[in-house]
Amino acid sequence: MTDTDRRNDLLRYLQDARDALLWKLDGLSEYDVRRPLTPTGTNLLGLLKHVTGVELGYLSDTFGRAHGEPLPDFQDVYDHNADMFATADESRDSIIERYRRAWTHTDASVRELPLETVGTVPWWPKERNQLTLHHALVRVLSDTQRHAGQADILREGLDGAAGYLQDNDSLPPLEWEQYRARLEEIASRFKG
Template sequence: MTDYTAKADLHRYLRAGREALLWKLEGLSEYDVRRPLVPTGTNLLGLVKHVASVEAGYLGDVFGRPFGEALPWLADDADVNADMWATRDESRQSVIELYHRVWSHSDATIDALPLDAPGRVPWWADDRSDVTLHQILVHMIAETHRHAGHADIVRELIDGAAGMRKDNDNLPPADDGWWETYRATLEATARDAGGIGDADR
C-alpha cells in the first residue's frame, strides 16, 4: 500500500468521524445542544468544542504547525473541563466555525507531511512523546469516533434520534413497536441472567 493510499484512507475515516459528530447537532434547539444528559455533564456542543480543541493540538502543535488561534479554555489557568462545554457567549455557530477552521488547518498538515513525518506530543509521557503523523492520525480517528459515539447516545436521550451517519443510519428497519419489543426482550434477558424476578422490581 502506498503512502498516499494509506494516508487517504486514514484521512477519509477522520473526515467521516468529524461529519458524524457535527450531524448530531442538526435540528436541535440551543438548549438541547448544550444540556448535560449524564452525571459527568456530557453535552453535544461541548463534545464538538472539545474535539476541535484536541485536533488543533494534535495536528498542529505536535508537528510544529500551531493552529494560530488562542483557545483560552485550554490555558493552564482555565477552569477544569472548560473545553467540554460552550459558555453563553460561545454560540453554536462559533463552535462549528471553529471546528471547520481546525479541519482546514489539520487537512493542510495532513496534505503537507508524509505519514512517517516526526512529531512530539509534549503532554504525553517522555517515553512515548515522539510520534509520527501516522500514529497521530490513528489517535485522532479514535478520539473523534469515540466522541461521535458519545454524541450518538446523548442525541438519542434528547429526542430518540439515532444512527451512524446522515446518509446511512446503520440501524435495522423497524416497524412501529419494533424497538419497544426489542428493548423489552433485552430487559427480560438481562433480568433472567441477573437472577432478578418480577418480585424484585
C-alpha cells in the same frame, strides 16, 4: 497500499466521524446542545469543542504548524475541563466554524507531511513526547470516533434520532419498542 492511500483512508474515516458529530447537533435547541447529559457533564457542543482542540493539538501544534485558533486555557482549577463545554460567550455557530477551520488546517498538515514525520507533543512528558504523524492521526481518529459514539447515545436519549448519519442511519429495519422489550425480558432473567 501507498502512503497516499493510507493517508486518504485514515482521513476518510476521520471525516465520517466529524460529519457524524456535526449531524448530532442538527435540529436541536441551544439548550439541548449545551446541557449536561451525564453525571460528568458530557454534552454535545462540548464534544465538538473538545475534538477541535484534539485535532489542532495533535495534528498542528505537535508538528509546529501554527493554526491561530483560540483554545481553552486550563490554568484555573475549575477549567480543567474547559474544552468540554461551551461558555455562555461561545455560540454554536462559532464552535462549528472553528471545528471546520481546524479540520481544513489539520487535513492540510496530514496531506503535506510524510506519515513518518516525527513531532513533539508539548503537553506530554519530555522522555516520551515524540510520535509520528501516522500515530497522531490514528490517535485523533480514535478519539473522534469515541466521541461520535458518545454523541450517538446522547442524541438518541434526547429525541430518539439514532444512527450513523442523518441520511444513512445504518440501522436494521426493526420495530424498536418490541426489540427493546425482548432484550429487557432476557435481561430480567438475570436480576439478582
